[in-house]
Amino acid sequence: MPLPPEPPPLAADDDLPWVRRAQAGDLEAFDTLVARHQSAMSALLYRFAPNRSDLEDLVQETFLRAWRALAGWRAEKPFLHWLKRIAVRVGLDYCRARRRSPFSQLVEARDGDPFEGMAAAESASAPCEAGEVQAILAQLPPDDRALMTLLYLNEMPLAEVAGHFGWSLANAKIRAFRARHRLKTLLKRHGYTLE
Secondary structure (H helix, E strand, C coil), X not given: CCCCCCCCCCCCCCCHHHHHHHHCCCHHHHHHHHHHHHHHHHHHHCXXXXXXXXXXXXXXXXXXXXXXXXXXXXXXXXXXXXXXXXXXXXXXXXXXXXXCCCCHHHHHHCCCCCCCCCCCEECCCCCCCHHHHHHHHHCCCHXXXXXXXXXXXXXXXXXXXXXXXXCCHHHHHHHHHHXXXXXXXXXXXXCCEEC
């Protein structure tokens, strides 16, 4: 019986040549990186700011921070992973500055049940009012809101979320458990359940 073929080698970071050139001061190379990853950053940051102008500002801020910190980037992890970490911090800063919940996009996008489409949440009774949902979610700390957003709305694996926050996987598990418990408690007070 022949041996199975060896798996292909892991692809090198496709961004590496562009990053190296950008680190040397090549603005056109950095423009290429922006073009390659702009849609991914928009998709990630949409959960923090669904308003088009705010979203564009957050994407721009992400790339501005990346440009400023580019000299410190190391090739141990893919460039996109590093860029996503910056984007999450930009989104958190936005929410903290405005005391805004990343979940509020659900309320803005739907007229009926604001939890519709969210894998972990269900209404226990009649659909609640949008203002009530915002009030409930506003009671969560910004890190909890962002954590829940990345886990449930962006369906990001916990290990990746941990990396974006700079936490260990164990720490992320504990924080996710506590954030979920806080949300359950808040929802229960208002007559809703979280499965």
